[in-house]
Amino acid sequence: MWYQKIITLPEFSRGYHLITDHIRKHLPPLPQTGIVNIFIQHTSAALAINENADPSVRRDFRQFIDHLIPDGDALFSHTLEGDDDMPAHIKSSLFGQSLVIPIVQGRLGLGTWQGIYLCEFRHYGGQRHLVITVWGE
């Protein structure tokens, strides 16, 4: 069984956003055993899995990572598209653009505390496109 759908997320502000429900509503009836792959077609945003309950986790992600990889760092030469562009590229590759989540007994095999994050690294990133692919049996 294969299923694939390209979805467009609503525009999100810079930061880390829980999108598990956005994803779920585009999933087909899942096979008993299989995989869900979610792929973001952009180089200045990322997907991640992390804590799904306390919003302070998502705020701390932004605080800390923006401090670690700061806008306008003097080392950057690729600055034409703004101070937030090159840091966004670096964050995108460190977090990654492709999630591989097992399907366990017909359900997304996330742990109790795991949710799916859209990591939006640009101030005005616009709408982001995701490819959702499901396979299994």
Place this chain on the structure above:
Amino acid sequence: MWYQKIITLPEFSRGYHLITDHIRKHLPPLPQTGIVNIFIQHTSAALAINENADPSVRRDFRQFIDHLIPDGDALFSHTLEGDDDMPAHIKSSLFGQSLVIPIVQGRLGLGTWQGIYLCEFRHYGGQRHLVITVWGE
């Protein structure tokens, strides 16, 4: 061919631990060509692939990453569960929770020096659950 098993690792101390043998003993007879996915159902630990020989590599991982993303950093507001909690969330998403390893001619296609690491970021992380999924032909 599909195979799936949820396993529970013994409790590991904070640090980076080689678990290739733990994984191998839960694998079925492998297909000729395929994929093994290993997924950790937690948000304060991670899976990684790295050097499988010298234990000093794993110690240096801990030294360096704990310095880069320090316990109790003043930027963190999510501190109720301890000074090691928020850094563990961040490390978890930077290292990642899902490994995708090819099966080559009926064997795990790891390079000579590659082993599978459990990255335990909490002082007392407890037992960690992994979903192992295998598919191929």
Place this chain on the structure above:
Amino acid sequence: MWYQKIITLPEFSRGYHLITDHIRKHLPPLPQTGIVNIFIQHTSAALAINENADPSVRRDFRQFIDHLIPDGDALFSHTLEGDDDMPAHIKSSLFGQSLVIPIVQGRLGLGTWQGIYLCEFRHYGGQRHLVITVWGE
């Protein structure tokens, strides 16, 4: 449908290199829907997806990441193989060794600006081996 091939890249210098065309020429006719997995069998290099146009992005990656995880950092004890060895291990696990890219309507589902990077973290990393696996229908 399954396809697998192990390829050897030409030797690249330390830095970030666009290898999308190297990969494409080893792909079979792609299925309508499926996945391409590219796995690097090394612990001191990585694969990533990022901006495919302006070379300054790749230069800034090197500048910034080499500053964040510096050669010869005093925290490293695993130094026998050179000052660039332990940083290479750390970078390898932060960027990751395995790409999972959807196949959409018979083509690699990369976004307009996405290309595939070889991240070579050693001064003399030698030739790197990649396992390319394709499955779908």
